[in-house]
Structures are given as C-alpha cells and as structure tokens.
Amino acid sequence: MSIQTANNKPTPFVNDWDVHLYDHRHRYVSHLATDLLQLLDPQYGEHILDLGCGTGHLTYRMTGCGAEVIGVDHSVSMIDQASHLYPHQAYPQLKFAVIDAASLAMNKQFDGVFSNAVLHWVKQPEKVLEGVWQALKPGGRFVAELGGKGNVEAIIQGICEALDEVGYPENKAFNPWYFPSIGEYSTLLEGQGFQVKVATLFDRPTPLDEGKNGLQNWMKMFASCFFQNIPSEEQEYIFKRVEKKLRSNLYRNGTWIADYKRLRIKAVKPRS
Ligand code: BEZ
Numbered sequence: 393m394s395i396q397t398a399n400n401k402p403t404p405f406v407n408d409w410d411v412h413l414y415d416h417r418h419r420y421v422s423h424l425a426t427d428l429l430q431l432l433d434p435q436y437g438e439h440i441l442d443l444g445c446g447t448g449h450l451t452y453r454m455t456g457c458g459a460e461v462i463g464v465d466h467s468v469s470m471i472d473q474a475s476h477l478y479p480h481q482a483y484p485q486l487k488f489a490v491i492d493a494a495s496l497a498m499n500k501q502f503d504g505v506f507s508n509a510v511l512h513w514v515k516q517p518e519k520v521l522e523g524v525w526q527a528l529k530p531g532g533r534f535v536a537e538l539g540g541k542g543n544v545e546a547i548i549q550g551i552c553e554a555l556d557e558v559g560y561p562e563n564k565a566f567n568p569w570y571f572p573s574i575g576e577y578s579t580l581l582e583g584q585g586f587q588v589k590v591a592t593l594f595d596r597p598t599p600l601d602e603g604k605n606g607l608q609n610w611m612k613m614f615a616s617c618f619f620q621n622i623p624s625e626e627q628e629y630i631f632k633r634v635e636k637k638l639r640s641n642l643y644r645n646g647t648w649i650a651d652y653k654r655l656r657i658k659a660v661k662p663r664s
Contacts, residue, residue: 410613411473415447424596425450425508425537431590431658432535434459438503441527443493443520443536444510448474448486454506455485462502464491465510496523505534512539515570517577521584530663534586540593540655541573546641547634547650551611551618554633558626566617577655586659596652606648607635 429450434440436458442451445463447470454461463486465471474488493507494516505524514520524534552564572580574591581588600606608631611619619627635643642649 411447411469415473424598428508428535428537428656429453429506431656432504432506432533434461434504434506439500440504440506441498441502443496443505443507443524444513445474445488446470446510448478448488450506450508451488452478452483452486455483458485460485462487462489464489464493464496466490466492493523494519496520496527498523498527501529501532502527503529503532505532505536507534507536507538509537509539511536512543512569512571515568517570517572517580518584521580521586525584525586525661528661530661532661533589534581534659534661535657537654537656539569539571540653541571541576543569543571543653544651545653546638547607547611547615550634550637551615551630553637554630555618557633558630560622560630563618563620563622566620568617571653572655574655577657581657581659585661587662588657588659590656590658592656594654594656596654598650598652600648600650603646604648607631607638607642607650610648610650 432440432454434454434457438459440454440459440461442454442461442463445451445465446467448463451461451463451474463471463474465474465488468490471488471490478486478488480487493511493514505527511517511520528534548567555561555563574593578588578591600610602609611631611634619630622630638648642651
C-alpha cells in the first residue's frame with residue numbers, strides 16, 4: 393500500500409517488498425485475521441472489496457462462501473504474486489488490481505469493504521474513507537483492522553533512540569505509520585457519514601518468526617524507511633543496538649514478541 397513519509401512524499405520502498413519473504417516469514421499477518429473475516433461475514437453472491445490484499449490469501453478465503461471478491465493493493469509485486477497464486481481462469485470469483493487505497497475510485501459498488509493490516513501505512517485516512525464510502529452500496533459495511541494508538545511503540549522508541557545515538561536523528565521523521573486511537577478514527581468515520589458499530593483497541597503481542605533474527609528481519613521488512621540513506625554496515629550496527637535495548641522487554645525463550653496493538657472497526661453506510 394501507499395507508504396508516506398512525514399512530509400507526505402511517497403517513499404520508494406513499497407514495491408521493494410520481497411513477496412516471498414513476506415509470505416513465508418510474516419504469514420501470521422493473514423493467519424491472525426480469521427475473526428476479522430467473521431466480523432465481515434461475507435455471504436453467497438455478495439460483492440466484496442479487499443483493500444490492501446497483499447498476496448491474496450484472505451481475498452481467496454472470502455470466496456469460500458460464494459462471495460465475489462476484488463483484491464486491490466498499491467504494490468505491483470504483491471498483485472503479481474496474488475494473480476499468480478490465484479489466476480482468474482481457475483478462480484473466476486476472484487480478481488486482483490493495482491490500486492492505491494488513498495485514491496480508490498471503483499466503478500461499481502460493493503456490499504462490503506474489508507481491510508487487514510494495511511491502513512496504518514496510509515497517512516491520508518480521510519481520502520481512504522472517502523473512497524471506501526463511494527465504493528459501498530447504501531447499507532454496505534466496512535470492516536477493518538489496523539495498527540492502533542501505541543502500536544509497536546517499544547520498537548519505534550528503540551529505533552528512534554538508536555538513530556539518535558548513532559548520529560541520524562533526522563531519520564526519525566521517516567516514521568511511515570499512522571496509528572489512530574478509537575476516538576480519532578471514529579470521528580473520521582462519522583465525519584464521512586458512517587455509523588460506527590464496533591470500535592475496539594486491543595493488545596496483540598505477536599511472536600515473530602526466525603528466532604533470534606526475528607526483530608532484525610521485521611525491521612528490514614517493515615521499518616526500512618527509518619534507515620534510508622544509512623550505509624548498510626551502519627544499519628546492521630543500529631539493528632544490534634535496537635535488539636540490545638529491547639531484549640529484556642520483547643525477547644522470550646528465543647522468540648521476539650512484537651508489541652502490536654490492533655484497532656478493529658465495523659462501520660455501516662446508512663441507507664438514507
Ligand atoms: C502492523 O501490522 O501493526 C504493522 C506491521 C508492520 C509495521 C508496522 C505495523
């Protein structure tokens with residue numbers, strides 16, 4: 393999806409994501425979403441939009457009940473992989489397209505819009521919600537989960553401290569994430585006209601794969617914005633410093649546990 397920096401310029405990192413690494417090391421992203429799918433509860437014959445579908449695994453699961461689903465993502469490499477894994481000829485109820493969540497302009501309306509673990513990458517939430525509103529039929533529902541207020545706070549603090557210590561304080565401004573509170577996001581939803589039915593913020597401590605390398609791999613995959621323009625040897629040194637700072641808090645029995653906090657919402661576009 394669209395990653396934007398503090399000065400609102402898209403970064404070049406988005407399409408550099410390694411889709412194979414993403415699928416293998418970070419597969420918990422879609423595995424953890426089963427109850428979010430239950431909140432959407434797609435029905436036979438419904439039309440669903442999966443906003444920020446990544447490599448398409450959840451998009452595919454939504455077709456299990458007979459819904460027709462379009463998965464969209466800003467990342468060309470993610471959509472290439474999704475289309476390769478789930479080709480339209482073999483999965484006619486499933487389609488994929490490269491589209492940015494902040495400039496959604498769908499030419500049809502959907503019964504539901506779904507989004508998992510994506511919208512915290514988009515620093516223009518009003519634009520996202522405007523696009524979602526236009527993409528929904530009256531009575532349609534928007535079900536989403538994103539990082540909420542306080543998400544990965546310890547990790548961000550560790551990275552920022554290490555950047556300060558190693559002489560790159562200006563890189564702290566490259567924080568790419570938007571982690572709203574319940575109040576902030578509900579206000580945006582209501583401002584767009586939605587009725588908010590569910591809004592919860594909860595801790596989800598998340599074990600990272602790859603044992604002692606888990607945190608470093610996570611930083612390389614997701615937090616690379618912070619390290620732009622830093623020579624790779626120095627980046628490695630910074631990763632080690634971050635690990636040292638966070639070990640007592642986030643490392644348990646050989647596994648790094650990321651301090652995720654999820655904001656989950658369900659909102660409805662009223663019929664009139
Ligand atoms: C998240 O899912 O909360 C998340 C993933 C990667 C980077 C930051 C947050």
